[in-house]
Amino acid sequence: MVTIKDVARHAGVSVATVSRCINETGYVHADTRKKVEDAVRALNYAPNEVARSLYKRKSRLIGLLLPDITNPYFPQLARGVEDGMQANEFRIIFGNSDENEQKEQEYIQTFIQNNVVGVISSTNRPDSDIYAKLNIPVVFLDRTSSDSPSVYSDGRKGGRLAAQEMIARGSKRITVLRGPVHIRPAQDRFQGAVEVLEEAGIVYNIIQTSSFSFAEAESWAKELFAKHLDTDGVIASNDIVATAVLHEAQRLGKRVPEDVQVIGFDDIPLSSLLSPSLSTIRQPAYDMGKEAALLLIRLIEQGTVDNRNIQLPVSFVERDTTRKVD
């Protein structure tokens, strides 16, 4: 490993001068600068970030905690975060929490031990003291906390939208899949949808689900049609569940959207590739990730920021699991 000492020796100056040169802090004569730059190039020197981090008590690392990267919604988020950070020369220590408090603790712990300068987390416990006790900036992503910085989309609005579009397209016996109770955005969607349904005086049923996993999605779908075979509109808690519903509906010989309409949530990449392609409420996941990164960076660099809560818009993406309206 080539250190600042080697560079100093090679350039015939002191380490202090090399440091000043590299960090553009303090005066350094043009000739000296040249010698140093040459030495840096010649030795292919790159500063040891660990030593830097130790001295300055902060790194160029941030911690990213997501429930499960295997859930197709999160890679988008992660990618947005990564791009935002990458562009600003921050690196990411990444972990999956599985929504497990223990793991969450462990990760946050090691984040701190590694001097990360900020954390982005999609936790279900934003108000937990794990976060309250942190003395570095935290941004909650796809989650909200009273007044902690966060980036999210309007779940309630999304739920309302889903119900409105479904009603406008003529469904009369709607089934709403209610997502996991401990996941805030899922409940917001549910609330929004139910509100509109109530307002419109539409008959609806509820199917309770407890995860967003592929494995279980199929069982909710089966349960749905077992209990409510005559339903003519399904508002799913996300696109994975919607996909399973679509699959099951077709297996039962139902025509979509003629016999039953389906609306998902998220607009994950696969949605447009299904047959029929899935109508859904789109969340701009990539943008949310990127915004979270930029917000965190502002927080890190400026200590505070005017707009701590960034809400991104949801929108109805009309595809082929809903009927056309004129």
Added chain:
Amino acid sequence: MVTIKDVARHAGVSVATVSRCINETGYVHADTRKKVEDAVRALNYAPNEVARSLYKRKSRLIGLLLPDITNPYFPQLARGVEDGMQANEFRIIFGNSDENEQKEQEYIQTFIQNNVVGVISSTNRPDSDIYAKLNIPVVFLDRTSSDSPSVYSDGRKGGRLAAQEMIARGSKRITVLRGPVHIRPAQDRFQGAVEVLEEAGIVYNIIQTSSFSFAEAESWAKELFAKHLDTDGVIASNDIVATAVLHEAQRLGKRVPEDVQVIGFDDIPLSSLLSPSLSTIRQPAYDMGKEAALLLIRLIEQGTVDNRNIQLPVSFVERDTTRKVD
């Protein structure tokens, strides 16, 4: 931040003793140990990994470089890696390379600057000197290099399998989608399929594709049927492309699998949720990721290892885009 000094003061001993105690290195009297442990608990002390890393010239961090986490094949890989590392108390610095050499360089660079003790990479240039010059262990994942450690599945076998199953199920005018030429596993699959097709004297066409992206997959699918409308069997380069083919076939009013059979590659989670569900050649992505993690850890801890190349088996997953055979 509470340091080892604070613990020492609180326990009424020297930092050396605390260190010995924590690292279980050297003698320490039972009574002293107790005092130290109490102090650690009381102050909620956790060692600063940065200082450790600086002194020992190595961290508990590894670098993970994937082309694009947004491609649904990679989250599985990433998750496997993460679980393998997590279980052994290693953390991951993660980056997307976009198969871009520049980015790849940058990431590897910063990995080193952060004292990572190993790297896992799905690169298209395993033989590049970026890796050759690294003096920490590297494991290539889903990629092979002459004799560098790597974890992969048998692409050629997979390609052969796809072709065999397709032939066995009666397709006579097969189209093979040839994946990006610079991606080794894609070419292996292609080779394998073509071999079998040639051996069997089956007529086949080739459609060249240059990426695995969702966005472009649809255009390959359109091109396929534009050029070879009468094809009755498609061997896709991966499940994303297969999904697009399936979608396009249905749009054209073709019945799958009656008019045209489709076989994908990878077995990403969505494959089973399509209608009809996708027959595919499965790669055990999660296991591959995990194996890569464990291999890297062996390399890190033992310096060398007997089996440097781990090949995991592929298998045909029979679903509904292929006809049943008796």
Added chain:
DNA sequence: TTGTATGCGTTATCAC
């Protein structure tokens, strides 16, 4: 404008 010396938090050496 440049160099010397100090400290960041930890571990390891060596003397006691």
Added chain:
DNA sequence: GTGATAACGCATACAA
């Protein structure tokens, strides 16, 4: 068994 202390690589205060 235990405690000073040097060293890891870097950035800064201060002296020159």
